[in-house]
Amino acid sequence: MEQVVQICKQSLINAFPEIAAAQLVPVLQNATNIKFGHYQLNNIMPIQKILKAAGKECSVKEISDKIVGELTKMNAPMIAKIAPAAVFVNITLTDKFLLEQAIEKFMTSPETLPKPTPYPKQTIAVDFSSPNVAKSMHVGNLRSTIIGDTVCRLFEYLECDVHRINHVGDWGTQFGMLIAFLMDKNMTDAAHELPITDLVAFYKEAKVRFDEDKEFCERAHQEVVKLQSGSELELGLWKRLCEVSRKEFQRIYQQLDIKLEEVGESFYNPLLQKTVDELTKLGMVQLSNGAQIIDLQEAFPLMVKKTDGGFTYDTTDMAAIKYRAQDLKCNRIIYVTDLGQLPHFQLIFKAAQKAGWIDNCVVEHCGFGVVVGEDGKKLKTRSGETVKLQDLIEESFKQAEEQIKQTKENEYSAEEIAEISKAVGISAIKYADLCSRRTGDYRFSFEKMLSFKGNTASYMLYSFARISSIVRKIGIDRHDIYNKEKMQNLEITADQERNLLVVLLKLDQVVKLMVEDLMPHNLCEWMYSVSTAYTDFYEKCRVINQDGSYNWTRVVLSEMTRQALKFCFYVLGLKEVERM
Template sequence: MEEQIAKESHRLSSIEAEIAQVENSIKNIKEGNFGDESAELSSLLTENSKLKFRLEILNKAIANERKQMSSSSNSPTEVISIIKHLYDIFYNTTKAIFPQFEDPICVISSQTNKSDYQCNSAMPLSSKLKQLNVQMSSLDIAKKLVENLPYSPLIERTEITGPGFISIFLTKDYAKTFISLILNEGVKPPPMKKLRVVVDFSSPNIAKQMHVGHLRSTIIGDSISRLLEFLGHDVLRINHLGDWGTQFGMLIAHLEDIFPNYVNESPPIADLQAFYKESKKRFDEDEEFKKRAYDRVVKLQSGEKNSTKAWQLICDVSRREFQHIYDLLDVKIVERGESFYQSRMESLVKELDEQGLLEEDEGRKIMWGEKTEGEIPLTIVKSGGGFTYDTSDMATIKQRIEEEKADWIIYVTDAGQATHFKSIFACAKRAGILDPSKIRIDHLGFGVVLGEDGKKFKTRSGDTVKLSDLLEEGTRRSLEKLKEKERDKILNEQEIIDATNNVAYGCIKYADLSKSSRNDYVFSFDRMLDDRGNTAVYLLYAYVRICSIARNLGEEFNKQMPKLKKETPIVLDHEKEWKLAKVLIQFPDIIEKILRELNIHYLCDFLYHIATTFTEFYDSCYCIQKNKQGEVVKIDVSRVLLCEATAAIMAQCFDILGIKTLKKV
């Protein structure tokens, strides 16, 4: 590094000399020694600005290198996103060379066949310069970038190929540091500002069964929440239950008729779905019943004791059913139904009215967002004076920003609600509730679940598939698969139960999360439970095998593991060792990418990439040598530790996905 500092100090002196020469010329022109040379003066001022910017970059680079030398380390001491690091240094270098660009183009791509990373900025920069009547080839731009690139502890060397692509090759030192950090401190997230995040997901309706649509929302929302929690954000997981509205009037009226003593004795409602269908049939066919149902809604909203009691009983039955599903899937969520926002909806309507944002429309009160072509206005107040989902969703944004102090709000619902949320966000912005420059807000819309026939996933009778039935079928098939492989003869009773559940629920989650959430996906138990390819079964089995490498070395070796992790230098001399390490250090890059796009399938692709690259490593690099008697005669401790680091990152990925790992298979 001393040699590097010496080179950059020499460049610094040269730039200082150039600045002195340019400033002397500027002084002469200003003093009138050479007449009125305004064009030359403008050119010299621009050149001076460029040189001073380059000088600033170099000074910072040298200061950083000296700081690193004083700590006797050439590598960062925390987990960082490599792409972000490379982007920053190439962006700053580009800005120093081309100050005419306020926000210069900078394109960094991840691993290619010929290099670890690549900067692809030269050609688009050349095109931009031509627009400013500056002729400079992309090859010359690439050379200029490489010449002025400051020192980075991550870059071993750069090469220019083709018309100006800059191939970037990483140093092994950072990878060794990264692996040591994992072994000794666990898998850490890249550093970032901590935010208050509200994630709205799952959101079933009271008195209705959870179905496959709720499955997607629950799985995706839980995984996004887990990722944000891993990153250290303060996450509020909200279950926006449908627990208010007209349907409760008919349910209460029906309850009064079927179980008139419900106030004193808890009604035996075993099948709430059937109870709902019965009340809906009466509501549609019996005018007298319908009238009484509307009356019960009014009483419920006014807080009448018996109606409130009936509503609570019905909600409690649903809650127990929902909680059973959440327990099976290991999902933590805070219930906050529409009823929570009743008083807030009332004050919201008053505020919107006072701001003059509501318009009369055939007895309704509506609100427009941007009034663009095709926009549908929100119905804030119905003609009968009641509120709608629009009112409720506006009140939720207001409550989450003003009371919860959210920095970021994420809604996880089906893609069909995209137009609705676009209108909600636009109206919240217009009302002064939402400032997008201060609050990030996302609607993460997902596609539908399809059957293997390519049509919407239904039962044979055409009904919506109940989530409880789906999970039960998954565990049955999982157990069959384990017995088919005779795992029941190896595992004890508790281990077979754990393996059955972990494989079943893990497969269902992974099949969903491994596809882009924006797209529809085909639900197939046969594909999910396949132990080949990019499936949860393959990855869970791969993880167990990796963990078993160190475990099979015996208790005595594993007692020494903490000491070995601290004292054993990581060696990456074999090409397959280095290839595996380069995959592992991409973990922060993947996390950053998911944060930008909110698409968790990148993590699944990464997990599969780890597993397949590890297989290449294990097939080529011995970790343990045994004699003919099966006795261990030699251990490559560095490679065993590389296996441990691989397992640690895989375990963290599984945890973010909400998938429980196995100890044995």
């Protein structure tokens, strides 16, 4: 709807030449009632405030009349009606314009997504998921993985070059503990055969000994030193331990349909000393009790080298941000972690800025709250442990299957039920997370996320399946709907059709907002508004008549809606279901 925005902007500039154009940004929102118009231009009160500050009194009616007068003079062919209403101006668009815009946006082909608004070609790095080796992925990894994937998908849709970085915790003290523990157990040769459950159990035992046994603690530190110095035995064990975890991570990523490029902490090892040396040359490093720190005059400093000469997570993150900004030449670097890590990354960003490493790059923290149970407390198992992500996924499959069997068991084969259950289960987990504002905690409930009522994945999947069934019912090839000649004589006859078009055409606004704030719930809310607008349209505007004939305009509107949902499914990582 950029054309409408530009017409409104020019009208405001013409009406109030005494006000700087930068202050006359059109404030357009959907009209509260489509009977009065499609959009409301809400600039009257802001303009009155600007004029008053300049010493000029002007009534609401005077401002409104000026705006309406200039809009009318524009004689824009896409505007059917302009009407003042209290403190805003109602704008009604022509049916022809609404249809033309929707056809251009959504009706390219059934295989492609809606046409994206041109976006600058950028290189973007998204750091997300990032589980720790030797630990099972848990519900705490879920939000970073899902939100990060959606951010990547959004920029891939906009044809950016996206680096999907999995900054796995594959280096550090935990490997010294594990290696020392496996040596005590005489299990070094069998390390690559360990199931992830054993590896996690061994890690827990090793951590207890590390905290309580001074001799074991010293040996663990010695193993870390050997590992860092490149000892063949320790490096071999480290690689085998990483591979055990990697297989487990990949199994979960495959179930969630998540693609990642593993660039773990160990990748930056050759860069750590160079990073410290460069920061030292820049005069940013100082000694503090034998350690090398960067004091940014904040609550706590960054430590780039410990008293024993070892490097830290701070060193790794400084090396990583430099590599991403200067070697990968990223225009934007996005870190998707819990909000608890925000202070740390603010220090990293500040230090990188001071070093001059990110002058041509935007860096930001895409933070999120924690997953809580229905009692409002952190989601835990009955024994008080963190819920494993694999257990959560399997439970979603199970509950989705039980729900489908209750209503559809006689309609589908066992294989179809299993396939639909996996699609519904995974989509439900993702959507429940993404439709919640990421900066807040969200309550996890299988019952709510698998419900067919309200803003849930099940409701969205059902809407998609219902629209998909139209082509089967009328017996045409879906490609026929995209025939441009058949779109020449479309006719809008009902308010529900107009409302559906207006809602669909908000897509560009939603994408623009999400690019700016990285808030997936905005896209979820738009998808829900599309689904509810379509439900209202479908219930009141017959697509297929009782005699089997059909209304071609409404078939096209249904396909536009299907394309809108398909776009949302792609960006949010949901599974399409043709039958449900």
